[in-house]
Amino acid sequence: xxxxxxxxxxxxxxxxxxxxxxxxxxxxxxxxxxxxxxxxxxxxxxxxxxxxxxxxxxxxxxxxxxxxxxxxxxxxxxxxxxxxxxxxxxxxxxxxxxxxxxxxxxxxxxxxxxxxxxxxxxxxxxxxxxxxxxxxxxxxxxxxxxxxxxxxxxxxxxxxxxxxxxxxxxxxxxxxxxxxxxxxxxxxxxxxxxxxxxxxxxxxxxxxxxxxxxxxxxxxxxxxxxxxxxxxxxxxxxxxxxxxxxxxxxxxxxxxxxxxxxxxxxxxxxxxxxxxxxxxxxxxxxxxxxxxxxxxxxxxxxxxxxxxxxxxxxxxxxxxxxxxxxxxxxxxxxxxxxxxxxxxxxxxxxxxxxxxxxxxxxxxxxxxxxxxxxxxxxxxxxxxxxxxxxxxxxxxxxxxxxxxxxxxxxxxxxxxxx
Amino acid sequence: xxxxxxxxxxxxxxxxxxxxxxxxxxxxxxxxxxxxxxxxxxxxxxxxxxxxxxxxxxxxxxxxxxxxxxxxxxxxxxxxxxxxxxxxxxxxxxxxxxxxxxxxxxxxxxxxxxxxxxxxxxxxxxxxxxxxxxxxxxxxxxxxxxxxxxxxxxxxxxxxxxxxxxxxxxxxxxxxxxxxxxxxxxxxxxxxxxxxxxxxxxxxxxxxxxxxxxxxxxxxxxxxx
Numbered sequence: 001x002x003x004x005x006x007x008x009x010x011x012x013x014x015x016x017x018x019x020x021x022x023x024x025x026x027x028x029x030x031x032x033x034x035x036x037x038x039x040x041x042x043x044x045x046x047x048x049x050x051x052x053x054x055x056x057x058x059x060x061x062x063x064x065x066x067x068x069x070x071x072x073x074x075x076x077x078x079x080x081x082x083x084x085x086x087x088x089x090x091x092x093x094x095x096x097x098x099x100x101x102x103x104x105x106x107x108x109x110x111x112x113x114x115x116x117x118x119x120x121x122x123x124x125x126x127x128x129x130x131x132x133x134x135x136x137x138x139x140x141x142x143x144x145x146x147x148x149x150x151x152x153x154x155x156x157x158x159x160x161x162x163x164x165x166x167x168x169x170x171x172x173x174x175x176x177x178x179x180x181x182x183x184x185x186x187x188x189x190x191x192x193x194x195x196x197x198x199x200x201x202x203x204x205x206x207x208x209x210x211x212x213x214x215x216x217x218x219x220x221x222x223x224x225x226x227x228x229x230x231x232x233x234x235x236x237x238x239x240x241x242x243x244x245x246x247x248x249x250x251x252x253x254x255x256x257x258x259x260x261x262x263x264x265x266x267x268x269x270x271x272x273x274x275x276x277x278x279x280x281x282x283x284x285x286x287x288x289x290x291x292x293x294x295x296x297x298x299x300x301x302x303x304x305x306x307x308x309x310x311x312x313x314x315x316x317x318x319x320x321x322x323x324x325x326x327x328x329x330x331x332x333x334x335x336x337x338x339x340x341x342x343x344x345x346x347x348x349x350x351x352x353x354x355x356x357x358x359x360x361x362x363x364x365x366x367x368x369x370x371x372x373x374x375x376x377x378x379x380x381x382x383x384x385x386x387x388x389x390x391x392x393x394x395x396x397x398x399x400x401x402x403x404x405x406x407x408x409x410x411x412x413x414x415x416x417x418x
Numbered sequence: 419x420x421x422x423x424x425x426x427x428x429x430x431x432x433x434x435x436x437x438x439x440x441x442x443x444x445x446x447x448x449x450x451x452x453x454x455x456x457x458x459x460x461x462x463x464x465x466x467x468x469x470x471x472x473x474x475x476x477x478x479x480x481x482x483x484x485x486x487x488x489x490x491x492x493x494x495x496x497x498x499x500x501x502x503x504x505x506x507x508x509x510x511x512x513x514x515x516x517x518x519x520x521x522x523x524x525x526x527x528x529x530x531x532x533x534x535x536x537x538x539x540x541x542x543x544x545x546x547x548x549x550x551x552x553x554x555x556x557x558x559x560x561x562x563x564x565x566x567x568x569x570x571x572x573x574x575x576x577x578x579x580x581x582x583x584x585x586x587x588x589x590x591x592x593x594x595x596x597x598x599x600x601x602x603x604x605x606x607x608x609x610x611x612x613x614x615x616x617x618x619x620x621x622x623x624x625x626x627x628x629x630x631x632x633x634x635x636x637x638x639x640x641x642x643x
Binding site for chain 2: 002007010013014306309311312313314315410411415
């Protein structure tokens with residue numbers, strides 16, 4: 001075996017340029033695999049985090065009817081007596097906050113706005129005293145300040161503000177309907193502009209005070225949702241089910257939904273993207289395999305007489321095939337080392353500097369991932385180990401075919417081959 | 419030691435059958451130094467290939483040390499060649515990426531010997547063939563004569579029962595060729611290894627202790643000297 005390894009190593013050095021070119025092809029393939037995988041994993045994690053921290057929380061308690069008809073945001077189906085639920089959650093040490101989400105039309109008038117206009121909007125009414133237990137929107141104020149309890153103020157997303165030419169102090173009107181379905185207008189003043197990492201929040205969402213919304217929408221203290229935050233490494237679905245059990249929600253008029261249910265659409269898009277990426281990666285590996293196969297075919301063809309001599313001296317066909325497989329594994333090893341190295345460099349860039357997608361996301365808006373500005377990658381050691389091993393294994397497997405072909409030639413023909 | 423009985427071998431040259439051997443029978447005893455001679459196309463290389471288990475006859479029988487080689491599987495033949503036979507080729511057939519030492523020790527490594535024994539025997543045989551100090555040179559840095567010495571060392575290092583040499587001096591000048599033949603004779607004397615070599619060169623035939631002449635695939639004379 002040691003002789004076969006020595007022979008394989010020396011043959012790799014014999015054709016250094018060819019070895020490096022083939023290994024280079026493998027390296028590029030593996031580096032791409034590691035880079036893309038790292039980016040996707042990072043984008044997934046970032047997206048999840050941005051959803052939980054700015055949009056959905058970890059889990060949500062809603063009215064069962066509200067959940068059934070959630071597309072129309074029906075505030076008539078509300079969580080009555082939310083203070084009871086909040087108190088029980090506090091006893092379970094689960095950070096939670098109440099919110100009312102409703103739809104309406106944002107109306108702006110010329111002076112101070114550049115022009116008159118109206119656009120559909122989503123309004124979230126939050127409790128400024130408790131919202132930061134679950135969400136981090138207060139950390140994303142780029143101009144003005146966060147809401148104060150009871151004030152008739154509004155926070156507007158930075159992209160919406162830019163679109164309509166809004167600034168601090170500008171008045172806006174929200175046209176909507178009360179819980180009983182009667183028309184209502186709410187006049188508010190812009191007190192702050194926020195820019196979260198979540199693009200869905202930055203465009204099309206207004207934030208106002210919960211008590212003010214309760215008054216204008218005639219909610220009588222009810223809310224459309226109670227959002228909660230669970231620790232990051234906890235299985236949100238399992239923990240949410242536990243909490244629902246402890247609160248006695250199951251079978252009640254209330255329903256517990258986790259962020260993964262709230263983000264089902266986003267997760268589906270992410271999965272579809274990964275499947276598409278899987279195809280690209282398969283093609284990359286195919287190209288690398290063809291490179292190795294071609295190199296080994298040339299190696300076999302050039303060494304037919306040598307093979308004949310080795311067989312004449314008593315090497316079995318299996319030993320000779322193994323010699324070629326080892327040589328190909330050597331190419332794969334060089335390719336894997338280079339590939340993992342390059343991929344790691346790419347990962348270092350993506351995890352520290354990332355890729356600025358803001359030009360892209362600002363114009364298109366929702367690209368599926370909840371990333372507004374810089375997309376970061378993530379380290380995925382499993383992928384790197386798998387890629388490293390696959391580079392060697394695929395090279396070895398591919399070499400089996402040309403080596404096998406060489407064994408079919410009679411020894412005497414090999415010995416006189418020119 | 420080697421016995422062939424009515425051996426026949428036919429090749430197809432396109433659609434034309436070529437009778438390379440037409441019923442060749444010859445017995446070679448242990449320790450003999452035999453030359454198989456004849457003009458081109460007489461069947462010398464074919465006979466050597468059959469005796470060396472590199473090819474199988476279409477008819478007749480070949481046995482070496484009493485073992486019939488025609489019925490062996492390819493793995494059994496590989497094992498047989500590894501243990502019992504040594505080869506010296508016209509074009510040396512050394513592995514270019516290996517040094518002289520590695521080319522010789524490769525033959526021993528197939529026998530599963532210890533590293534120490536491989537090292538000692540390889541060095542010893544290289545000294546015997548006159549290549550001391552050249553162990554670390556690759557074939558490219560050796561002359562034709564030196565390469566053939568390495569090939570002879572490779573054939574002898576495993577102490578085979580039989581060494582088959584196909585035109586071993588054809589690619590060498592007369593002086594070097596003469597030196598190689600003297601070396602082979604010396605090895606034959608020292609170890610008692612049977613040597614069978616093919617040639618069409620009269621100078622080479624002079625060294626043979628027994629001359630078997632082939633013509634058109636048949637033995638026309640068998641002379642002991």
